[in-house]
Amino acid sequence: MRTKMKLWLVFGLVLIMVLTSTGQASAAGADGKLQRFIVTFQQGTPINEEALKGLAHRFGGSYDLLSLINGAVVAVPPHVLASLRAIPGVASVEEDGLVYATGLGDSSDPEVTAAWGVDRIDAEKAWGTTTGAGVKVGIIDTGIDYTHPDLAAAYAGGYDFVNKDADPLDDNGHGTHVAGIVAAEQNGSGVVGVASGADLYALKVLNASGSGYWSDVIAALQWAVAKGMHVANMSLGTTSAPKAVKTACDNAYAAGVLLVAAAGNSGSGAVIYPARYNSVIAVAATDSTDQRAWFSNFGSQIELAAPGVSILSTYLGSGYATLSGTSMATPHVAGSAALVFASGRATNSDGKYGFANEVRKILQQAADDLGTVGKDKYFGYGLADAEESATGHQTT
Incomplete structure (x- = not known):
């Protein structure tokens, strides 16, 4: 009926879309709080996955590659924002907002x-x-x-x-x-x-x-x-x-x-x-x-x-x-x-x-x-x- x-x-x-390569960290962040950021690399510049992986593991976070935008979404403590922006080739770092x-x-x-x-x-x-x-x-x-x-x-x-x-x-x-x-x-x-x-x-x-x-x-x-x-x-x-x-x-x-x-x-x-x-x-x-x-x-x-x-x-x-x-x-x-x-x-x-x-x-x-x-x-x-x-x- x-x-x-x-x-x-x-x-x-x-x-939502999670892509082909995902990195998970094994350690806990210093303050235990993670924030998601969308990191975009300059056009023609390869995604620096090693740098993203290193920061994620160091601070107990994670990352997912987003090749459609030549970038990634990274979950790390807020104080790591400056380090993300300092990665060679990064064009922008934006907060990943909720809808x-x-x-x-x-x-x-x-x-x-x-x-x-x-x-x-x-x-x-x-x-x-x-x-x-x-x-x-x-x-x-x-x-x-x-x-x-x-x-x-x-x-x-x-x-x-x-x-x-x-x-x-x-x-x-x-x-x-x-x-x-x-x-x-x-x-x-x-x-x-x-x-x-x-x-x-x-x-x-x-x-x-x-x-x-x-x-x-x-x-x-x-x-x-x-x-x-x-x-x-x-x-x-x-x-x-x-x-x-x-x-x-x-x-x-x-x-x-x-x-x-x-x-x-x-x-x-x-x-x-x-x-x-x-x-x-x-x-x-x-x-x-x-x-x-x-x-x-x-x-x-x-x-x-x-x-x-x-x-x-x-x-x-x-x-x-x-x-x-x-x-x-x-x-x-x-x-x-x-x-x-x-x-x-x-x-x-x-x-x-x-x-x-x-x-x-x-x-x-x-x-x-x-x-x-x-x-x-x-x-x-x-x-x-x-x-x-x-x-x-x-x-x-």
Whole structure:
């Protein structure tokens, strides 16, 4: 029996990625307190792993390499900061801040049908052409409940950057909800996602309370590049971020990963990070009447809008939940992007960006204009249109 949970979670999130080389110290720090720093080396200068390893071991800390930014995240006592900056070739040392999930309360609307979001962007009209088969979508979030009957077939693997293991099982629910919007299976029961044929990869960067480190976001993006993700969904963010996060997003996009992120849920005119970056598609939320959701952030960085109010999707325990937020709008766009990748409409590799930049332009051109004519700060190019994006035309 379907379990319906009416919640209203809006995540400002953070991602995680731990890389191929990890150093752990055997001694305890002098004061027992460690602080995480993101260390970036100058372009063209190799990461000085020996120096990082030496400091970590000396002061009871640890380090993880982040090759995507030519750097590392290092956990050492605060007084070691000067020593990190003194390492030859270091370009910058920044604090590795935390980001947190934010709850907004009950958003249920009894007048709205459960599957209105997928229907509103005309996803089902694209399924005669493609369901997204063969496209890899990374969900950078709290993990995925891969045992859910609507997600088991789509789940293809992932990594847990919080616990540093290969089991990214969701212990919060947010990531599972996002994953269902992208690719819940069309099996005659429950819900169906925008691109039910796509492959889902869980990149768990947020813990059970919905918080994580920026360095883990960088690590997740690095994993996405290494594993050939076509799309990375980031239903997370916060109001500030280390400069290294921009470098990671820019490099991942340049490597061919299309990045889609939530604009934020404070209703303010300040799009949060990482959606704020030019290399990321910033997604605003709309309600069932195509109006801007009251909580949806706005600004010149908004690129597309999508349904984000009272969205029913998969949840923990083989159940379902109704959630709202730009976190829910974002996977509608990520799923639409998966349909475009699979459709073959993007035929010309756009330089170093692979097909990602062309898919992005197709999504922009196919959007249904809302608000002021043309691109505006509330809806960007307009409401995502999965059918026109994937097929090049609209049916009536």
